[in-house]
Amino acid sequence: MPPPRPRSSRRQNRPRVAEDARLRAKRACVGCRRLKEKCDGHEPCSRCLRCGRDCQFSTIAVAASAPSSSRATAAAAAAAPPSKVGDANETERVQCLERLVTHFLGDIPLDVNNLRRITERLKTGPGSNNATGYIDWEDLEGLTLEDESFTVKTLSPGTAHYSGEFSHWNFSQRIRQQLDQRLDHNQSAIQWQGLNEPPASVPVNDSMRGTMKVLEYWRATQLQSPNSHVMDALNCLPPRRVAEFLAHIYFQFAQVNCFFVEEGWLREKLAALYEGSNPTSADSAWVCAVIMVLGIGTQFAHMATGPSKSPPIIKNGKDSELVSEPDVSLTFYQMAARLIPDIIAIASLDSVQACLLLAHYSLPLDTQGLAYTYLGLAVKMAIQNGMHRRYTGNDLDASTVENRNRLWWTAYTMEKRVSILHGRPASITSTEIDVQLPRDLPEFRQYEDPSKFPNMSAMIYMTQRLGDISTAVTLLRRCPKALQPTYFERVLDVCQKLKTWWLTLPPDVQTPNPISPLFRSNSHLKLCFHINDIFVGRPFIFHDSKQASPRAMRDQPSANPGRSSSRASLVSGAVAAAFEVIELLGSLQDTIGLARASYTEFSSCRAALLVMLAQSLNERTERLGAMIEMGMRIIKSMAAGSNVSARSETSVIIALELAVRRLYKDGDGNPGVASVSVNEDTVDNQRSGYERFKEWASLCKGATLPPSARSPIYRSFTPAGFTQYQFMAAIRGGCP
Structure with missing residues (x-):
């Protein structure tokens, strides 16, 4: 006779149950039997007291043992009188209804009195009794709730102010409308006064008869930085031919199925910068957008050399970083980040664009942190401009409205995907959005490249x-x-x-x-x-390992x-x-x-x-x-490369893959990647632009400035008393 199996430690560590709780009740109440719950046999039992239901015991004795086999149960059900079968069906029906009530209303008492109170509240119709008292339908006549609507006030072609339904602002405007209706119809009771206009000094007697002026205040423009901050940010601009190369790379490889920047708009802004314009703090948003396009273009600049088929170099069993271009994109980002306070204070269409580009840059670096934060800023400022609602005004042209719609759907789409795939809450729900989907307008198809509009629409749908x-x-x-x-x-x-x-x-x-x-x-x-x-x-x-192993789950036939x-x-x-x-x-x-x-x-x-x-x-x-x-x-x-985030996430996957290999003993635990020499990359027709970019980027590492790179652009954006040597030293200080 084999020795008895020792009890597992898991069973020995189970908490001891009191002897009173181990005892099986000789009888159970009707409610516990119907819900198949354990009853303690008391009158009333503890479960009925907790649920607030009537506790009743049947006078019919319950058999000590039930048929063990399903065949005996079916035979007993077939031999039961029709009244017994009807009672069983009614019991199951009540049980299902109680589960539905618990699911939709929560853990509420299911006694008759409480259920009666709930059903009384659901009654509708004139003269019905409600928990708040008697409601007369005549009290609801003449409601003006349908007049509540959102407001999008256009401040400039790139700035608007949104106020939702039932807001303080909208209610004040409803009061003004009521005053206009009751006063002289030919003159409004309130006129707006700009922030820079002198305060209105209306005599008391005239104020009672004339029009009152109120201060118009939409943005905290007094918080903006001096204009010198924008000029300092422009010091990171490369020579014009390098900037044009990076912009070309951006539109070719970076902007794929989402809309960030219209190409014609970007080229106009670049031309303005390199032809001697002097931006102010009010231009911080679009200046930041231009700088970030160049920064993102730097991230994708290596794509100009064509496909690279060389795997990572292995040294001493570890992956060594491939030799890459100097990360001058960090300089672009640091200069653009100085303008973030002004971008938020302006809160314009260009501000939304700038935050989207900042998020685009930081997506591969810190998706669930920095990029998610920038996307949240973009969505919040888009809501401030009413970009999530259908525009019904006449102050904006069709191109501006389409630009608003495209930027909104880009911000919403990117934040939605990051929120879902990385476990973050979204800033807005789909039920709060009624803006039109993007349209394929000719103004956004100015170049020979094939339109990506169908893919952009498909990305929104997915x-x-x-x-x-x-x-x-x-x-x-x-x-x-x-x-x-x-x-x-x-x-x-x-x-x-x-x-x-x-x-x-x-x-x-x-x-x-x-x-x-x-x-x-x-x-x-x-x-x-x-x-x-x-x-x-x-x-x-x-x-679930507690129920069955994966192999047992595959081998065992399912009941469903x-x-x-x-x-x-x-x-x-x-x-x-x-x-x-x-x-x-x-x-x-x-x-x-x-x-x-x-x-x-x-x-x-x-x-x-x-x-x-x-x-x-x-x-x-x-x-x-x-x-x-x-x-x-x-x-x-x-x-x-230098992307620490990608290397960290890759190291996790490498560790998991090695653990799986050890589990199945398919190898010796080595990743199996052999050392391969790096072949020279094939250079396409954009080699000259890429070489110019690398030549300029090497300056950030302390190389001598060649005569060909000494462009007048350095003098154009160098403040007074700031030499080219000091300029390059500042650039080197901003590089890693």
């Missing part, structure tokens, strides 16, 4: 559906277990609608073509679509095959999307090249690797291992 998926998964997590199938169907419905919509897109979008001029834009759109699939599928990868296959389809869809992401990134790397500063490329590779590593804990296939190995090579190449 972000809205990502919000629906996040809401559905959150409700599934929070709902009672009995309602999980209902909310799970909602998740499946949202996913199916998104896949059906994706099939309506052009073939070049569904399968990006490397020879297409929109190959990178279409690839990024498909990467974002796969991120949605990964996001909805990854919560269902893991199984439909739901099991639906859950498995979400997981397989997420894994398949991860495979597509890695293959698409590999295609981008071989054709155009991967941008180290691209948030879309790096975050999609990261999400794909995490899903594949999680799935490898359930099953390990040859293709899964090959895709993980390929993804590790790609993410290491993108993390090479």
Whole structure:
């Protein structure tokens, strides 16, 4: 006879239950039996006292033992009289209704008196009794609530003031309208007085008869900095040909499927700066936007050399950083960041644009921190200008209105995706937005490049559906277990609608073509679509270890095959999307090249690797291992450089991948990346512009200023008494 198994430590550590609680009651009340709850047998029992319900005991004796088999239970139910079957159905019906009440109203007492009070409050109609007393429908006649509306007051073509419904400002305007109606209709009771105008001095007797003037105050312009701050920020400007090269790089590689800057507007501002204009503090917003375009162009400048097929160099078992351009983008950012207080004080359309570009720059550096903060500022200032509401005025032309709409949807889309994918609350809900979607106007298609407007519209739609998926998964997590199938169907419905919509897109979008001029834009759109699939599928990868192991869950047939296959389809869809992401990134790397500063490329590779590593804990296939190995090579190449955030996130993935390898003993724990010599990059027709940029950037590291770089631009933006040597010393001080 084998020796008895020792009890597990987990069972020995269970808290001791009192002997009174271990005793089984000889009888249970009707309420506890109906809800299948444990009853203590007291009259009334503790559960009924806590829930506030009537505690009654049936006079019919309950059998000591029930049939153990389902066949005996079915036979007993078939042999039961019809009245007994009807009572059982009625009991189940009441039980379902009580669960619904508890779900929608919370843990409330379910006694008859409380339920009667709730139903009385739901009664509608003239003369009905309410908790607040008798309400006469005549009291609600003549309401003017429909007159409450938001206000967007245009202060300038780039600045507006928004005031929502039921605000203090709107109520004061309603009072003014009432006064205008009751006073002389030919003259308004109130006139606005500008901030710079002298105070109105109206005699008392005249003020009783004439029009009163009130002070117009919309922005805290008195908090703006002196004009010298803007001139100091312009000291970081490179020679004009370098600036034009960086601007070209920005529009070619950085601005993909979201609208940040209109190209014609940027070129006009650059020309104004290099032709001797003197911006003031009121121009801080658009000056910051121009500087940040150059800074972001610096982040993507390496893309001008073409695709790089060289993996990271391995020295002493560790990845060494690839030799990269001097990070002069930090100088641009530091100069632009000095203007942030003025940008916030101005709170104009250009301010929203500047904050969006600051967020664009910091996305690969600190997504869930600094970039999320800048996006929040952009959304808040856009709301201050009423950009989230449909514009119905006549003060702005169609181009300005379209620019407002595009910037709003960019701010909303970027913050929404960052909020969902990085676990942050959003600044505004979709129910508070009624602004028009962007339109494809000719004013925004001035150049020969193919329009990215369809992809921009598709990006907005996918972000809205990502919000629906996040809401559905959150409700599934929070709902009672009995309602999980209902909310799970909602998740499946949202996913199916998104896949059906994706099939309506052009073939070049569904399968990006490397020879297409929109190959990178279409690839990024498909990467974002796969991120949605990964996001909805990854919560269902893991199984509850307390119930069964993953292998047992796969081998054991489910009682509900439909739901099991639906859950498995979400997981397989997420894994398949991860495979597509890695293959698409590999295609981008071989054709155009991967941008180290691209948030879309790096975050999609990261999400794909995490899903594949999680799935490898359930099953390990040859293709899964090959895709993980390929993804590790790609993410290491993108993390090479001075981006500490990317290197940190990559190190986490490397540690997880090594742990998975040790778990399955597929290798010796070595990542398996061999040392490869770096080949010389192929240079395309933009080599001359890139060489000029590197030549200027090397000046920040202390190199001698060549005669070709000694442009009059240095003298144009050098304050009096500030020599070129001091200027370059300041630039070197701002560089890492």
